[in-house]
Amino acid sequence: MSGAEQATAPGSAATTILPEGRLAAEVEAATGEPVNRCFGCKKCTGGCPVSMHMDLVPHRVIRLIQLGQRETVLNSSTVWICASCRACEARCPNDINIAHVMDYLKGRILAAGGRVAESKVYDFHRSFLNTVGLYGRAHEITMIGMYKMRSRTYFDDLAMGGRMLARGRLPILPEIIRGRGQIRRIFRRAAELARSGRAGGEGTGDRR
Ligand code: SF4
Ligand code: SF4
Incomplete structure (x- = not known):
């Protein structure tokens, strides 16, 4: 297991994700963007002009960061599809600049020699x-x-x-x-x- 812990109840196919805060803390420290303030209103996704081409829409990326799902986030096409238009930031009640977060994630992928999804x-x-x-x-x-x-x-x-x-x-x-x-x-x-x-x-x- 990596990122957030995942647990499966005996006899059940359902997976419970136990949030782990290291990724969110890392993103907040590196970018200054308050990702932990996101309460999932989806206004960012509603205004994103390229969300239909993303595998994870913007509010989901932020939620997965909060949950510590590092591999899912870093392997997503969304990080590369984001056009940095900042429409999401203009709509966000918590002033989260998602383009800035995406740029940070791109840098992390490249620095680690990770897979570039797009x-x-x-x-x-x-x-x-x-x-x-x-x-x-x-x-x-x-x-x-x-x-x-x-x-x-x-x-x-x-x-x-x-x-x-x-x-x-x-x-x-x-x-x-x-x-x-x-x-x-x-x-x-x-x-x-x-x-x-x-x-x-x-x-x-x-x-x-
Ligand atoms: S900055 Fe990226 S995530 Fe935000 S609205 Fe523009 S394309 Fe979508
Ligand atoms: S608009 Fe802001 S608070 Fe609302 S889901 Fe998007 S990032 Fe979270």
């Missing part, structure tokens, strides 16, 4: 950040190339890409900003914080 989302994040690290801003063609190499989705959406190119929606050459040194310093600082465990720290580097 690898394409992670591939996309890294490709975007790599492009910003190179040019100081996003460049779609570079980003798409990196993403396709990582995700091995070479032939997906080729027709749409061709149409966008033909309409001039995908600039061939990147715009390179002048302050790239500052951007690199930001990335270096983020990597240092990630190494020291003071940030979620997805960074721009390859993990695989």
Whole structure:
């Protein structure tokens, strides 16, 4: 058993979860988000624009954190599907910033070398950040190339890409900003914080 203790009554198939508070305490200490204040009103889930794509809806993630169900939470796709729009925070009567909690959980998964439930989302994040690290801003063609190499989705959406190119929606050459040194310093600082465990720290580097 890990996380919360689980007990099965003799002769019964029902499983009782005995709450264990270490995960909630860890999340609260690392993020400052008061997850233990959540009383399950579900307003976060009601306002989440991508909850239909999640295996665990937002209020369930918070409840499972309260219960100490570490493995279920860290293996869930929700952590990666969350679009960080913060609509849940705006609706939450307890001011819980669930996007912040999700970022922390992503960092925990990566730091532990755990399984990334939505690898394409992670591939996309890294490709975007790599492009910003190179040019100081996003460049779609570079980003798409990196993403396709990582995700091995070479032939997906080729027709749409061709149409966008033909309409001039995908600039061939990147715009390179002048302050790239500052951007690199930001990335270096983020990597240092990630190494020291003071940030979620997805960074721009390859993990695989
Ligand atoms: S921040 Fe994430 S969990 Fe919250 S509403 Fe937006 S997508 Fe949903
Ligand atoms: S809106 Fe806030 S209090 Fe309500 S279920 Fe979501 S996290 Fe909990």
